Amino acid sequence: AQKITQTQPGMFVQEKEAVTLDCTYDTSDQSYGLFWYKQPSSGEMIFLIYQGSYDEQNATEGRYSLNFQKARKSANLVISASQLGDSAMYFCAMRESNTGNQFYFGTGTSLTVIP
Amino acid sequence: EPEVTQTPSHQVTQMGQEVILRCVPISNHLYFYWYRQILGQKVEFLVSFYNNEISEKSEIFDDQFSVERPDGSNFTLKIRSTKLEDSAMYFCASSRDRLSNQPQHFGDGTRLSIL
Numbered sequence: 001a002q003k004i005t006q007t008q009p010g011m012f013v014q015e016k017e018a019v020t021l022d023c024t025y026d027t028s029d030q031s032y033g034l035f036w037y038k039q040p041s042s043g044e045m046i047f048l049i050y051q052g053s054y055d056e057q058n059a060t061e062g063r064y065s066l067n068f069q070k071a072r073k074s075a076n077l078v079i080s081a082s083q084l085g086d087s088a089m090y091f092c093a094m095r096e097s098n099t100g101n102q103f104y105f106g107t108g109t110s111l112t113v114i115p
Numbered sequence: 116e117p118e119v120t121q122t123p124s125h126q127v128t129q130m131g132q133e134v135i136l137r138c139v140p141i142s143n144h145l146y147f148y149w150y151r152q153i154l155g156q157k158v159e160f161l162v163s164f165y166n167n168e169i170s171e172k173s174e175i176f177d178d179q180f181s182v183e184r185p186d187g188s189n190f191t192l193k194i195r196s197t198k199l200e201d202s203a204m205y206f207c208a209s210s211r212d213r214l215s216n217q218p219q220h221f222g223d224g225t226r227l228s229i230l
Binding site for chain 1: 146148150156157158159160163170171173204206208210213214216217218219220221222223224226
């Protein structure tokens with residue numbers, strides 16, 4: 001089974017609107033971390049936001065917030081007030097405490113912000 | 116803000132040749148990683164390294180690959196006898212520790228092209 005599933009290969013959003021990028025995960029660990037990374041066309045991987053499995057509050061980081069629904073095993077990224085510079089690939093990733101320290105990545109969502 | 120640096124940014128190599136990809140992790144980080152991303156695909160874990168030895172590796176990381184920390188700052192990935200299918204973006208990452216809440220900070224990647 002896939003550890004991380006991102007079901008939206010591509011998304012479009014109007015500039016200044018909000019957009020939600022979906023991510024579901026699969027783990028039997030009680031302690032884990034969920035991360036979102038942005039990959040612009042230039043290729044680098046930029047860390048955006050983190051959510052811990054024991055965190056009761058949804059993480060927020062500027063215009064990024066994470067809609068964490070533990071029972072559903074989902075960790076959706078919400079980008080508010082989209083900007084043209086938000087156009088990029090977005091990857092959801094998970095790190096489990098008990099099974100090593102590698103990151104498991106999803107297949108990514110390509111976001112295009114339309115002016 | 117400190118960052119992970121990778122050199123070169125692009126490497127073109129003939130099939131069958133050896134290649135060494137170089138990385139300088141963030142200076143106070145203790146855990147180092149290599150990942151691979153074949154064009155259009157997700158990021159895949161290759162290996163993690165701690166205390167001068169491999170702590171975890173994936174099935175991709177076979178005898179063709181090796182890692183080394185030759186001095187106090189560099190972390191290298193060597194690929195022996197390269198194959199066409201080794202063409203990919205290779206990312207180095209580092210983290211301060213292996214707690215699940217710690218993000219891994221990625222370099223900008225080395226794009227490896229095997230001819």
